Amino acid sequence: MRLLEERIIKDGLVLSDEVLKVDSFLNHQIDVRLLAEMAKEWKRRFSSDQVNKILTIEASGIAIACIAAEIFDCPLVFAKKALTRNIAGAFFQTSVTSFTHETVYEVIVSKRFLGPDDRVLIIDDFLANGAALTGLVKLVKQAGATLVGCGIAIEKSFQKGGDRLRKEGIRIESLARIRSMNQDSGIEFEH
Numbered sequence: 001m002r003l004l005e006e007r008i009i010k011d012g013l014v015l016s017d018e019v020l021k022v023d024s025f026l027n028h029q030i031d032v033r034l035l036a037e038m039a040k041e042w043k044r045r046f047s048s049d050q051v052n053k054i055l056t057i058e059a060s061g062i063a064i065a066c067i068a069a070e071i072f073d074c075p076l077v078f079a080k081k082a083l084t085r086n087i088a089g090a091f092f093q094t095s096v097t098s099f100t101h102e103t104v105y106e107v108i109v110s111k112r113f114l115g116p117d118d119r120v121l122i123i124d125d126f127l128a129n130g131a132a133l134t135g136l137v138k139l140v141k142q143a144g145a146t147l148v149g150c151g152i153a154i155e156k157s158f159q160k161g162g163d164r165l166r167k168e169g170i171r172i173e174s175l176a177r178i179r180s181m182n183q184d185s186g187i188e189f190e191h
């Protein structure tokens with residue numbers, strides 16, 4: 001998506017060959033109009049898929065997913081980070097390894113908010129090694145819901161998550177795909 005690529009070039013900060021900072025429009029200060037355009041693009045791509053639930057993960061996915069939920073006219077559910085293992089059975093639960101913090105954490109979704117009638121579009125800000133998406137996909141499976149696909153803002157396609165998940169048959173629609181990035185040579189996109 002050209003608009004997003006242009007914004008990444010203009011305002012993205014390449015912190016290393018692996019980490020891109022987009023906190024001036026996506027992760028800290030948020031450009032809501034840009035998010036609305038992104039949501040419309042996902043809506044165009046998933047128009048015939050009868051999405052009736054958006055699922056994301058706390059915290060950075062929530063803003064993007066919120067606007068997407070408005071455009072898809074359906075509820076947004078976000079997987080919450082949990083401090084302890086859930087034993088009461090009221091939640092679907094799985095563990096995720098954080099890309100940014102290199103820690104493992106538990107995520108939960110209440111069984112009240114995800115179930116067999118749901119046709120789920122997963123939304124997230126970044127796709128790197130795919131741990132966050134894998135965790136969300138597991139929650140969808142536990143719920144017996146149908147996974148329609150995943151809408152990602154920025155995929156770093158030089159990292160292995162996208163390839164692996166597509167090989168598993170999961171549809172992933174990334175609005176910007178970064179082939180490589182470097183502080184000196186800049187960002188190269190793949191189309």
Ligand code: 5GP
Pocket residue numbers: 018019020021022027060097098099100124125126127128129130131132133161
């Ligand atoms: P993955 O689980 O695919 O390895 O990483 C995805 C998660 O890590 C995203 O939810 C995002 O919050 C974070 N992440 C991964 N790569 C980057 C990056 O380059 N920049 C930022 N800001 N977050 C990232």
